Amino acid sequence: MKRNSQQEELLRVPVHMKLHYRFPAGAHYDKFFEEMKETGKIMGVKCPECERVLLPPRPVCGECFVRTGEWVQVGPKGTVVAYTSIYFPFVDGTTGKPRPIPYGAGLIQLDGAYSAINHILEEGDPEKLHIGMRVEAVLTEEREGNIGDILYFKTIEE
Amino acid sequence: MGKRAAIIGTGQTNHCSTREDVNEMELVYEAATAALKDAEMTIKDIDAVVLANMELFEGRALHDMWCGEGAGALLKHSFKISTGGTSGTSGAISGYYHVASGLFDRVMVVGFEKHSDGNTSAGMALTDPFWDRHIAAAAIGNFALSVSEYMADRGVTEEQSAKVAVKARRNACNNPHAHLQMPDLTVEEVLESPILAYPVRRLEMCPQSDGACAIIFASEEIAKKSCARPAWVRAAVTRHDHIYLGEVKNRLTTMRSLREAAKVAYEIVGIREPLKEFDVAEIYDPLTYAEIAWYEALGFCKDGEGGKLIDNGVTHMDGELPVNPSGGVISTNPVGASGTIRVAEGALQIHGMGGKRQIPDVNLALVTGYGVYCWSDVLVLSSKPG
Amino acid sequence: MNDHVERMVLQGKVDLPFTYSAGKTASRFFVELRDHQRIMGKRCPRCQRVIVPAQLFCKECFVETDEWVEVGPEGTLVTFTIVYRKENHHPKEAPFAYGIIKLDGADTSMVHFLGETDVTKLEHGMKVRAFFSEERKGHILDIECFRPIS
Numbered sequence: 001m002k003r004n005s006q007q008e009e010l011l012r013v014p015v016h017m018k019l020h021y022r023f024p025a026g027a028h029y030d031k032f033f034e035e036m037k038e039t040g041k042i043m044g045v046k047c048p049e050c051e052r053v054l055l056p057p058r059p060v061c062g063e064c065f066v067r068t069g070e071w072v073q074v075g076p077k078g079t080v081v082a083y084t085s086i087y088f089p090f091v092d093g094t095t096g097k098p099r100p101i102p103y104g105a106g107l108i109q110l111d112g113a114y115s116a117i118n119h120i121l122e123e124g125d126p127e128k129l130h131i132g133m134r135v136e137a138v139l140t141e142e143r144e145g146n147i148g149d150i151l152y153f154k155t156i157e158e
Numbered sequence: 159m160g161k162r163a164a165i166i167g168t169g170q171t172n173h174c175s176t177r178e179d180v181n182e183m184e185l186v187y188e189a190a191t192a193a194l195k196d197a198e199m200t201i202k203d204i205d206a207v208v209l210a211n212m213e214l215f216e217g218r219a220l221h222d223m224w225c226g227e228g229a230g231a232l233l234k235h236s237f238k239i240s241t242g243g244t245s246g247t248s249g250a251i252s253g254y255y256h257v258a259s260g261l262f263d264r265v266m267v268v269g270f271e272k273h274s275d276g277n278t279s280a281g282m283a284l285t286d287p288f289w290d291r292h293i294a295a296a297a298i299g300n301f302a303l304s305v306s307e308y309m310a311d312r313g314v315t316e317e318q319s320a321k322v323a324v325k326a327r328r329n330a331c332n333n334p335h336a337h338l339q340m341p342d343l344t345v346e347e348v349l350e351s352p353i354l355a356y357p358v359r360r361l362e363m364c365p366q367s368d369g370a371c372a373i374i375f376a377s378e379e380i381a382k383k384s385c386a387r388p389a390w391v392r393a394a395v396t397r398h399d400h401i402y403l404g405e406v407k408n409r410l411t412t413m414r415s416l417r418e419a420a421k422v423a424y425e426i427v428g429i430r431e432p433l434k435e436f437d438v439a440e441i442y443d444p445l446t447y448a449e450i451a452w453y454e455a456l457g458f459c460k461d462g463e464g465g466k467l468i469d470n471g472v473t474h475m476d477g478e479l480p481v482n483p484s485g486g487v488i489s490t491n492p493v494g495a496s497g498t499i500r501v502a503e504g505a506l507q508i509h510g511m512g513g514k515r516q517i518p519d520v521n522l523a524l525v526t527g528y529g530v531y532c533w534s535d536v537l538v539l540s541s542k543p544g
Numbered sequence: 545m546n547d548h549v550e551r552m553v554l555q556g557k558v559d560l561p562f563t564y565s566a567g568k569t570a571s572r573f574f575v576e577l578r579d580h581q582r583i584m585g586k587r588c589p590r591c592q593r594v595i596v597p598a599q600l601f602c603k604e605c606f607v608e609t610d611e612w613v614e615v616g617p618e619g620t621l622v623t624f625t626i627v628y629r630k631e632n633h634h635p636k637e638a639p640f641a642y643g644i645i646k647l648d649g650a651d652t653s654m655v656h657f658l659g660e661t662d663v664t665k666l667e668h669g670m671k672v673r674a675f676f677s678e679e680r681k682g683h684i685l686d687i688e689c690f691r692p693i694s
Contacts, residue, residue, distance in 0.1 A: 008571070008572075009571055009572075009575050011566040011571040011574050011682050012564060012566065013564045013566060013683070014561070014562070014563050014564075015562045015563075016561050017558065017560050017561075020557055020558075022554070022555060022556070023288065023553065023554040023555075023556050024553050025552035025553065025554060029288055029552065030551055030552040033552055034551070034552070055404070056289050081307060081407070082304060082306050082307040082403075084356050084358075086299050086355045087353050087354055087355060087356070105293060105299060105303065107307075107403055107404045116404030117289075117404050118303075118402070118403045118404055119293055126356035131310045147288060147292055147293075148292055177565065178565050179568045180565065180567040180600070181566055181567035182565075184567045184569070184601070187600065187601050191606070201606040216564075217562040228601075232604065272565065275563060276563075277560060277561065287556045288554060291556070
């Protein structure tokens with residue numbers, strides 16, 4: 001607690017919240033992460049009605065409200081459809097500490113996929129980033145089966 | 159079609175970055191008592207209470223448990239709404255539904271947030287743990303992604319964005335409740351403010367505020383009896399879109415949820431030319447670029463011409479359609495209350511109680527809410543019951 | 545649907561700091577505990593109840609309270625429990641007791657620890673007394689616990 005004024009002391013109570021959760025992935029995400037971990041392949045899933053390849057691989061197409069079907073390999077190359085460079089220190093909700101800045105982030109439409117994936121870009125300088133630029137997923141050597149297995153997307157020349 | 163309902167009273171706290179003199183329940187109490195005073199009622203007159211708040215920003219999810227008594231919800235019919243940024247407008251829509259259903263005659267809605275208790279990054283702990291949580295850089299990072307797409311798509315300039323910030327902070331000077339009042343702010347100062355997440359600068363972003371806002375809805379008979387100029391709810395529509403950022407193309411440009419909600423609301427009221435027909439708009443502008451994008455989504459202009467509206471002063475206080483005489487969310491942002499404030503400010507304009515921010519002769523007001531990058535609420539308020 | 549067996553479980557963690565404003569009324573309540581070892585309530589001008597801990601407004605009457613009233617430090621144990629099961633999230637190591645105490649002069653009761661964990665020595669309606677911490681910080685735990693008095 002701290003003191004705020006001499007006349008009327010106003011107190012504030014610090015509380016640190018630490019919570020742990022278990023999130024079962026479900027069959028679709030499980031397959032996606034297992035495939036990425038074992039083979040390094042990024043897989044999307046196709047809606048039988050609108051034929052869009054969805055990433056994240058949703059078990060149900062949100063637009064058509066039908067079960068998705070066929071698995072399709074997408075990427076690892078793709079196109080940046082939106083980007084930003086983060087310059088402000090914000091508290092990472094999973095660690096309680098500020099994340100190092102600056103860094104680049106983008107929405108990347110992987111070749112063969114309809115939806116774009118929200119991920120980190122190796123390039124953090126906004127001057128060197130542009131919409132439509134080509135990038136490729138860089139995966140970790142030791143993969144754990146989560147989205148962090150994609151380290152970032154690197155800029156490529158084609 | 160439901161029964162007629164109108165807003166007959168509103169109350170707000172003064173919004174600022176830290177209110178250390180009250181805890182959150184007391185903040186709610188302050189807004190609730192102000193609204194009761196405005197409506198010339200006591201808490202005994204209220205049949206039902208709706209509470210609106212953002213989950214987890216203050217480290218709590220059961221905001222009805224923490225703060226319900228501050229809104230006088232003791233032993234009354236009470237509900238909570240928690241839909242991110244739209245909480246405040248969705249809360250108001252819920253209040254309206256209560257009266258429109260015919261089951262309740264007087265309903266109080268209180269939106270509130272005590273940002274200083276927590277950290278907005280907490281909101282990111284609410285994002286999808288499989289796909290988003292490792293990357294999401296608070297709300298600003300996700301906005302910035304959409305803004306880069308929007309700028310490329312529609313050619314909106316940094317200067318146009320900065321003009322929105324200047325308009326908002328100057329309008330806020332006429333609003334005694336507003337958080338950021340900056341009478342001398344210039345476009346140059348906005349453009350010189352530090353980049354938070356490219357291309358979004360600090361002065362283009364909404365602040366984090368402590369504040370609460372209460373609205374009282376009443377049935378037709380009561381509204382006519384107790385309020386000189388009730389603000390009738392003529393339409394209230396809510397729409398949600400995909401949550402994952404990559405799942406909607408050009409999110410800010412297309413803003414499907416807002417376009418759809420506006421289309422339906424306009425159809426209900428019979429509005430064909432929103433720019434001409436509305437006398438004022440209070441829209442949920444989390445950042446400058448969004449306000450320009452909403453001009454287009456709300457049909458104030460053709461797609462791609464949003465920037466021109468701000469260039470030509472169309473949405474200024476003396477323009478054809480003043481947007482956010484209150485200063486908007488860019489000037490005041492207690493998230494759970496931000497939407498409620500939009501509704502209250504729209505109603506105030508119809509009540510003719512806007513003080514220095516009053517637009518002359520307001521008969522039709524447009525109000526919007528925005529949440530979680532893709533959810534939208536649209537309300538149409540009118541001086542005529544319809 | 546396929547017969548794929550669900551295997552993956554993501555371990556999620558939320559780790560966040562909060563700082564809650566006590567507000568002017570609770571602040572004074574805590575300052576009185578810290579500086580004067582006094583427990584303060586506030587009286588509702590309408591229903592005349594003395595509300596403890598002090599509150600800005602009476603939740604029954606929906607009006608601001610006005611008069612500050614010192615209560616206790618003795619009171620009556622309304623009810624109690626003894627927690628025997630050990631859990632990480634508990635505020636104290638089990639076994640510990642806590643109860644609802646109605647302080648002398650108060651019309652509402654407050655929840656606090658009891659300094660006696662022998663179930664045979666606790667009973668409903670018995671007199672208890674606040675026992676203050678040596679090192680007080682302006683916090684509800686400036687009252688260490690309530691102990692039975694004879």
